[in-house]
Amino acid sequence: MTYLKRSPWIVHYDASSCNGCDIEVLACLTPMYDVERFGIVNTGNPKHADIFVVTGSINEQNKAVVRNIYDQIPEPKVVVAVGICATSGGVFRECYNVSGGIDIIIPVDVYVLGCAARPESIIDGIVKSLVILEEKRSNMNSPDTLREPSKGGK
Amino acid sequence: MSRKIVVPFGPQHPVLPEPIHLDLVLEDETVVDVIPSIGYVHRGLETLVAKREYTEYVYIAERTCGICSFIHGMTYCQGIEQIMDLEVPQRALYLRTIWSEYSRLHSHLLWLGLFADAMGFENLFMNAWRLREFVLDVLEETTGGRVIQGSCKVGGVRRDISNERLAIMAAELTQFEADLSDLSDVFLHDDSIQSRLVNVGTLSRTDAYDLGAVGPVARGSGVAIDLRKTGYAAYGDLRFEPITETSGDSYGRCAVRVRELFSSIDLIRQAIEKIPEGDIEVKVKGNPDGEYFSRSEQPRGELVHYLKGNGTKHLVRSRIRTPTLTNIPPLVKMLRGCELADVPVIVLSIDPCIGCAER
Amino acid sequence: MKIEQQTTVVIGIEHLIGRVEQFRKGGYRLVQVNCTKIGEEFEINYSFEKDYRFENIRIIISPDSEVPSISGMYWGAFVYENEMHDLFGVAVKGMNIDFNGNFIKTSIPYPFRNLQFQGEGPCQGK
Numbered sequence: 001m002t003y004l005k006r007s008p009w010i011v012h013y014d015a016s017s018c019n020g021c022d023i024e025v026l027a028c029l030t031p032m033y034d035v036e037r038f039g040i041v042n043t044g045n046p047k048h049a050d051i052f053v054v055t056g057s058i059n060e061q062n063k064a065v066v067r068n069i070y071d072q073i074p075e076p077k078v079v080v081a082v083g084i085c086a087t088s089g090g091v092f093r094e095c096y097n098v099s100g101g102i103d104i105i106i107p108v109d110v111y112v113l114g115c116a117a118r119p120e121s122i123i124d125g126i127v128k129s130l131v132i133l134e135e136k137r138s139n140m141n142s143p144d145t146l147r148e149p150s151k152g153g154k
Numbered sequence: 155m156s157r158k159i160v161v162p163f164g165p166q167h168p169v170l171p172e173p174i175h176l177d178l179v180l181e182d183e184t185v186v187d188v189i190p191s192i193g194y195v196h197r198g199l200e201t202l203v204a205k206r207e208y209t210e211y212v213y214i215a216e217r218t219c220g221i222c223s224f225i226h227g228m229t230y231c232q233g234i235e236q237i238m239d240l241e242v243p244q245r246a247l248y249l250r251t252i253w254s255e256y257s258r259l260h261s262h263l264l265w266l267g268l269f270a271d272a273m274g275f276e277n278l279f280m281n282a283w284r285l286r287e288f289v290l291d292v293l294e295e296t297t298g299g300r301v302i303q304g305s306c307k308v309g310g311v312r313r314d315i316s317n318e319r320l321a322i323m324a325a326e327l328t329q330f331e332a333d334l335s336d337l338s339d340v341f342l343h344d345d346s347i348q349s350r351l352v353n354v355g356t357l358s359r360t361d362a363y364d365l366g367a368v369g370p371v372a373r374g375s376g377v378a379i380d381l382r383k384t385g386y387a388a389y390g391d392l393r394f395e396p397i398t399e400t401s402g403d404s405y406g407r408c409a410v411r412v413r414e415l416f417s418s419i420d421l422i423r424q425a426i427e428k429i430p431e432g433d434i435e436v437k438v439k440g441n442p443d444g445e446y447f448s449r450s451e452q453p454r455g456e457l458v459h460y461l462k463g464n465g466t467k468h469l470v471r472s473r474i475r476t477p478t479l480t481n482i483p484p485l486v487k488m489l490r491g492c493e494l495a496d497v498p499v500i501v502l503s504i505d506p507c508i509g510c511a512e513r
Numbered sequence: 514m515k516i517e518q519q520t521t522v523v524i525g526i527e528h529l530i531g532r533v534e535q536f537r538k539g540g541y542r543l544v545q546v547n548c549t550k551i552g553e554e555f556e557i558n559y560s561f562e563k564d565y566r567f568e569n570i571r572i573i574i575s576p577d578s579e580v581p582s583i584s585g586m587y588w589g590a591f592v593y594e595n596e597m598h599d600l601f602g603v604a605v606k607g608m609n610i611d612f613n614g615n616f617i618k619t620s621i622p623y624p625f626r627n628l629q630f631q632g633e634g635p636c637q638g639k
Contacts, residue, residue: 016194017509018509020217020302062195095202096619096620096624097196097620098198115302116300192616192617196619236515363542364588364589365588366544366589384516384565386516446519447519460558473545473549480592
């Protein structure tokens, strides 16, 4: 990819993370890593967002919250699960309050591994998700596809 | 005619990276009561003692919180060592001290940035986090991890820092200290910051002590509690005084943390100067049998790891009392009577770490 | 080498309020309250500190008994007592702020009550 067509915005939610990945997501915004050079802006409002970045695993409490934020994001949207906890539950998968990775609730497009995920790999994951976002957009606009919102969840 | 209304604050709130929920009871613009409610990031990691051996549990302890990770791991190891009467080599204790102080630098800079962000001072947020990257680089070079270090183990530390590297670290601190001075001038003397902080969320000395405040929240109100004074790790050999402010408002808490940055730099220098040669770990045999309240000073205040073993390889109980949990009652006190617009600043002024508090 | 001396005194539940009152009058600060399950009994530790002197009192109760709240003397104790209730199911009487089991919301009620240690239950994945 040599240039970006659009300026995608992200919304970040901390499911039940230990903060390690959260602060690395925030670190991506700061001068050292600076994702704004890709036109990426961190927004607090899901309705402004294209990319949903989730850290930490799913528990009973935040199931509804994650689902709700996902539903509020307009189509097309991509989900990036950051960190091993968001992928599978990580070291906490045996805890009684941890149900598992993000993909038990919403479909995930890109998994970023690491405990904690490094800023470089987070940026890499987000840039990868841009390609998927672009694909989803062109699929939506192609005349032979019905405009059907993607179905989430298992 | 005023009427009481309840305004929910959180769980997903732009000012907080983590979810906490507060029900604010308002009378016009004034907050009259606050009901905190947590549980969004509760994992129940203390139950993992049943699944992991005590030597493995240090990785779980470290992941209690991604910000003060090293100190969690160290406090856990220290507790097991106290139960098993292990004599940890001096060099390991000094290394733990050095890494603890770097963790404090990184945590305080992180908080200063978030605090600036809560005040709407975006530029300062970026600057604080730019400086923080220097600390993370040192941590990464010496331990291999940026935020989760994994360098502590029961009986010592996992890796040594060479003396040449230590000398470079000490030399690099000079430039870092100069950069920090510029940053701290803004936090301590800038008009717009003072107008947001002075006399906002005041906590009296008596209230701070009675409600069990710890760390910068207590010290900002003039209560000089600093667990490093108990002399765990190598702190017994180093000279320092707890930093206190008397104003008790958000500005006082901010000033304590800004001044602690310089005290941490001083502690790192002293530790690098005094670090003895020698081994970095002792062999651990047997299983812990007994109990200990392992206490240490985190960036946010006093941390307690209560550990109880019964002679098997699984501990019976690990209980992590984090500083944020005990700073919630003082927070409720501070919020009563404040203006709605000041709530984000006051909540952040205790440096809440919800991931820790709920475990 | 011990970092600090820690004393633990086991007392009867009926003396709890009196002892806590003494600590309060002596100017101690409440460090923490926690519960541990030992066999079929619960051990509850109340830790206090003054000038870096750490003192701990302990009561041993059966899982069904009710514990009096100390939040009348230490206002901030409600966080520990609610936590104890939510994780262990210990009934605490007279808390100043009672969340009725909603302080820490867990997916199963009282998860620390019946902790299964490795080797006791079925293997992972079965």
